[in-house]
Amino acid sequence: MHRPRLLVVLGTRPEAIKMAPVIAALRKRPQVDTRVLATGQHRTLLKQDLDVFGIVPDAEIAPTGAGGALDVALARLLTGIGSVIERKRPQRVIVHGDTLTALAATLSAHLRGVPVAHVEAGLRSGDLSAPWPEEGSRRVTGVLADLHFAPTAGAVAALRAENVPSDAIHLTGNTVADALRIVQARIAAAPGLTDAVAPVLARFAGRRIVTVTVHRRENHGVALARIAEAVARLAIREDIGIVVALHPNPAVAGPLSERLRGCGRVALVRALDYPAFVRLMAASALILTDSGGVQEEAPALGVPVLVLRDRTERPEGVAAGAARIVGTDPARIVAAASGLLDDPAALGAMAVVRHCYGDGRAGERIAAILAATPGRDPAALERR
Template sequence: MSKTILIVFGTRPEAIKLFPVVHALKAEGRFRVVTCVSAQHRGMLDQVLEIAEIAPDHDLDLMKPDQTLDGLTAALLTGLGTVMDAEKPDWVIVQGDTATAMAGALAAYYRKLPVAHVEAGLRSHNIYHPWPEEVNRKIIGTIAALHFAPTETSAAALKAENVDPDTIHVTGNTVIDALQWVTKRIEGEPALASGLAEIEARFAGKRIIGVTSHRRENFGGGLESIARAVRRIAQRSDVALVFPVHPNPNVRKVMDAELSGLGNVAMIEPLDYPNFARLIAISEIMLTDSGGVQEEAPALGKPVLVMRETTERPEGVAAGTARLVGTEEDVIVTEIFTLLDDKAAYSAMARAHNPFGDGQAARRIVELLGNVRQSQTR
């Protein structure tokens, strides 16, 4: 009898990092694969579902304007619990650190269902940076029966928390699987990533910097400082900044106030996955407070400046592919100008080894799920 695997996700990053696992499980043929989306991020999630050709079996459609974290968590617990009661899965798979992932793990625990955690063991060791993701990860780490750690560093973090070493497996990060998959798709179907063609033509001859910023802990003063830094960088005539602006009003009002009307700053709507991969490819530098970009950009040889005080991905900093610059305006500007003007500094980051995987993470995860004994799940 085939095992039923329930895969739970709700945001764009989760969808990107889990669609290779969904594909690999379905290709294996030994599993009954059930997908459930919370739609914690509705529009951005749907973009990935479309390109990955995944039609969810359950769609909770929980996104509401300005919903609180506790309200979202309550809705997730009851909604996901109902799905679990109906499907009675042998395993529940969650990814990363979102409210959906945490609630999925907790709802499974309430039913004594084993949880497999994709991208396990990331730690910043500060419960407010990133917030609330650091605590979400720790909750899932306490519950999970299988921990698919992307790197040896993340595996070591789990072992330091006294997680059973036999349940920890270093698989690489599935984001590299996804990036390789979408890059191959774009090669065969260039129109998938043609959404930036007008901007590329507009900024021909300029050095493009890709920008993303949406961290909750940066709301307020941090975002305002980031916006001022972007404005100062834009004073250079040789650069252009492409900034897909997160739909959260806390982000948009700050960026609109500071950056509207600048000729070499393109503030655009969030990009679908193929076009975001294209943005990384055409950028010289990625300036971000995101987690996933710290993994994706090095895979394409692009330095990453991380506008945060801590990172749960220290492997990139250690390898030299990423650098923490915080949110202080002068520091951001100085670090960007150093990479633009110092060829040796740029080359050192661009050529550093990407520590996040080889594109085979999903295959390893499926093999591990197929080989696990039921006695190991209780």
């Protein structure tokens, strides 16, 4: 009997974390031939977290190169992914989210008549400039995909509003909940997995930890400088220690390091692997971030989040009272953070475990649907 061929394409750290549960669930199904293609969009960070989940790619393409024009990176991804599709001849390509890798894989597959399944489909900010370029990437993917795995009821509603057929939309929950549950269990069984973050936690023993992550392109430049200024102002507090997890992109790490180096209660740490970062989040009293993934993970850990953006495509955390949108104005950030840190009742009201984004079984749901909907008829592929 022919085994359906599926190709999972990923290239960034969030894709590795969020697709790991899907890959694991698919590989438990011997009736499906699941292959993984890793692009070079976030080469070092990607390998770091693929290793955490024990995923060895079946194919890889060369890195796109740091910095540079996005269209040049997209062109490299398009041709690289396309060549792998030609060799592997999958019946379906599976992508995640809103990255250049997801966009390129979707276009490469579509141009070869191979159907696309979209994991974490339906997220919408309503503004093509925020997040940029991700909002555009996810919208294009939403038009071309024929299977849409929506993480929340809001995402389902967004897809229906765009006239996606109801039978193509599946409410699955977000696979980040699966990944978080898996890693928490591994940390409990082997605490040494998080040793990388132990020194900074020891440095701030006795102080409340505020974790900061920034990386989105729309926050590069002036907005990033404003965020760094807010962090520097918060650092005068003697009751906290601020841990800034630096993204490897020089456009982010450089300005943050330049402004915050020398601030005595700020620790600048290189990008941590997922277990160490989960431990850092869990140890935090408050998180300041522009990351979508952190907005999903922190509520499940019971850690309040201040979102360093003007809008979010993940409104569930805000609606649940686990997150607040504060933008990038230094005064507003400092006021919001200080208000929570100075008011135990307000902080405690946000610091409640909330499972806004899934129950930890999304990967199995997605795998079951993919196994039952393998994609294009293999005979049709052979006739191309």
